[in-house]
Amino acid sequence: MSLSDLEAKIAHDLETLNYGRPNIVRPRTHPDGHVYDVLIVGGGQSGLGAAFALLSERMTNILVIDANPEGFEGPWETYARMRTLRTPKQLTGLDLGIPSLTFRAWYEAQYGLEAWEELDKISRSEWMRYLRWYRQVLELPVRNDTRTTQIEPLPGGIYRVHLEKGAPLLARKVVLATGIQGGGEWHIPEMMKALPRHLYAHTSEMIDFGAWRGKRIAILGGGASAFDNAATALDAGADEVQVFMRRREIPQVSPIPFLDQNGLLARFGSLDDRMRYIMTEQFLRLGQPPTNDMFDRAAAHPGFGLRLGCPWNGVREIDGKVEISTPEGLEYFDFAVLSTGLVTDPRLRPELSLVSDKIRLWGDLDLDVGEYKSALVDSHPYLSPAFSYTAKDPNDSAMAAAVGGIFPFNFSALVNFSLVASGLAALSYGLKRLVAGLSDQFLREDVNELFADYLAYDEKTCEFDVSRFVRSPQAVDG
Numbered sequence: 498m499s500l501s502d503l504e505a506k507i508a509h510d511l512e513t514l515n516y517g518r519p520n521i522v523r524p525r526t527h528p529d530g531h532v533y534d535v536l537i538v539g540g541g542q543s544g545l546g547a548a549f550a551l552l553s554e555r556m557t558n559i560l561v562i563d564a565n566p567e568g569f570e571g572p573w574e575t576y577a578r579m580r581t582l583r584t585p586k587q588l589t590g591l592d593l594g595i596p597s598l599t600f601r602a603w604y605e606a607q608y609g610l611e612a613w614e615e616l617d618k619i620s621r622s623e624w625m626r627y628l629r630w631y632r633q634v635l636e637l638p639v640r641n642d643t644r645t646t647q648i649e650p651l652p653g654g655i656y657r658v659h660l661e662k663g664a665p666l667l668a669r670k671v672v673l674a675t676g677i678q679g680g681g682e683w684h685i686p687e688m689m690k691a692l693p694r695h696l697y698a699h700t701s702e703m704i705d706f707g708a709w710r711g712k713r714i715a716i717l718g719g720g721a722s723a724f725d726n727a728a729t730a731l732d733a734g735a736d737e738v739q740v741f742m743r744r745r746e747i748p749q750v751s752p753i754p755f756l757d758q759n760g761l762l763a764r765f766g767s768l769d770d771r772m773r774y775i776m777t778e779q780f781l782r783l784g785q786p787p788t789n790d791m792f793d794r795a796a797a798h799p800g801f802g803l804r805l806g807c808p809w810n811g812v813r814e815i816d817g818k819v820e821i822s823t824p825e826g827l828e829y830f831d832f833a834v835l836s837t838g839l840v841t842d843p844r845l846r847p848e849l850s851l852v853s854d855k856i857r858l859w860g861d862l863d864l865d866v867g868e869y870k871s872a873l874v875d876s877h878p879y880l881s882p883a884f885s886y887t888a889k890d891p892n893d894s895a896m897a898a899a900v901g902g903i904f905p906f907n908f909s910a911l912v913n914f915s916l917v918a919s920g921l922a923a924l925s926y927g928l929k930r931l932v933a934g935l936s937d938q939f940l941r942e943d944v945n946e947l948f949a950d951y952l953a954y955d956e957k958t959c960e961f962d963v964s965r966f967v968r969s970p971q972a973v974d975g
């Protein structure tokens with residue numbers, strides 16, 4: 498089957514499933530312009546999947562916006578530096594159960610079954626090509642080069658979404674599919690303020706490693722991205738790369754297989770609050786192990802060095818070099834790279850500045866978690882079962898209205914629902930919950946109108962000629 502045959506099959510599959518039936522949500526009007534039912538901020542895999550899931554459930558008055566240019570959404574062709582995805586090739590999710598929309602179907606249509614069987618892991622660029630195709634074949638409504646700067650709640654359950662450029666957009670619900678750092682920000686340790694910006698970068702930034710050919714680079718952090726970046730720098734000609742880790746061991750245990758094998762990726766949201774808190778604390782403490790492939794690729798270079806149990810205590814610039822102070826003494830490098838992960842906290846998001854103080858956090862709960870108490874977990878938002886923010890004061894209905902129409906479909910959902918909005922392993926569960934949550938909210942908000950309209954409903958769906966059965970009143974009386 499060629500790609501065009503596959504596309505014809507998809508069209509047929511969608512038709513078979515009655516895809517494309519009219520919108521079920523009541524339209525809203527506003528003097529300032531069109532009101533979208535759902536505005537999805539972020540056109541990466543989560544945003545695209547959310548759009549398809551909403552369209553499939555007949556919520557069609559939607560728009561996806563993304564700050565990046567078309568085809569460069571998410572990390573894949575921007576700052577990710579691993580050669581392949583870290584996850585197994587078989588993972589599905591974006592297809593919503595339609596086999597012809599899977600990565601495998603797309604891959605086989607181009608390269609054949611044998612190539613699929615020989616494929617070990619999906620290459621980063623193939624994954625991005627698949628996402629571009631997915632968006633195009635489903636004709637998803639995406640507007641690129643459009644950054645949200647502010648989400649302003651208006652009376653009447655509508656948000657005004659301000660943009661970096663152009664007129665604001667209006668929407669009843671806003672889904673923040675803004676990526677793994679989209680619920681907070683990449684973490685840059687305070688000590689880095691002592692160093693001029695051109696002497697360091699976070700792994701989430703574009704880095705021209707070619708510029709550091711023949712130089713010494715220090716990387717801080719021991720997660721997967723540290724090794725991706727070490728390998729990339731050495732491949733690009735760096736003379737030496739030292740990876741510094743506070744831990745004495747590289748993370749080797751990922752809880753994801755356990756969560757998956759025990760059905761917890763799907764059902765994490767049903768656990769009680771205390772368990773969810775403790776399990777997330779452990780998840781964050783274990784960290785994300787590097788892939789064997791990227792570790793081996795880095796370690797194969799003679800210039801690679803690993804410094805276990807060696808945190809940075811301070812940094813400063815000395816004669817254009819980076820001086821790093823560690824428990825082992827002072828060391829000098831040409832450039833520093835931070836693989837220091839991210840912090841989730843709605844108060845860090847500029848687009849939430851008008852509402853972030855109204856958002857309930859896990860730290861606002863009165864939970865007895867003993868030694869598991871963690872500032873990292875505490876700053877995550879405490880979401881509703883429907884995926885939306887909840888009010889810091891549960892008795893304040895105005896506060897609830899201001900935040901309850903915003904759905905952070907990103908790493909913020911970790912404590913509530915595990916990884917359902919932060920990767921492929923559980924995306925399908927997340928999409929189902931998100932769409933059900935949105936649909937329930939629309940119903941709840943429109944229910945009085947629907948109820949009254951239902952009782953007054955008198956549209957005929959059929960017409961019968963019963964005239965010959967109708968007896969005259971006289972005949973009846975007689």
Ligand SMILES: Cc1cc2nc3c(=O)[nH]c(=O)nc-3n(C[C@H](O)[C@H](O)[C@H](O)COP(=O)(O)OP(=O)(O)OC[C@H]3O[C@@H](n4cnc5c(N)ncnc54)[C@H](O)[C@@H]3O)c2cc1C
Binds near residue numbers: 571676677
């Ligand atoms: C380096 C790296 C490797 C990963 N590898 C894997 C892997 O192998 N397997 C796996 O399952 N997961 C992996 N993940 C985790 C996760 O799957 C990815 O982060 C994935 O990109 C998440 O998809 P997303 O759509 O949620 O976010 P993203 O793909 O990050 O997309 C978010 C989009 O939101 C846009 N955006 C953000 N803020 C705004 C704004 N204010 N206005 C408008 N647009 C905005 C951005 O431009 C971006 O395009 C990896 C993550 C990273 C960082």
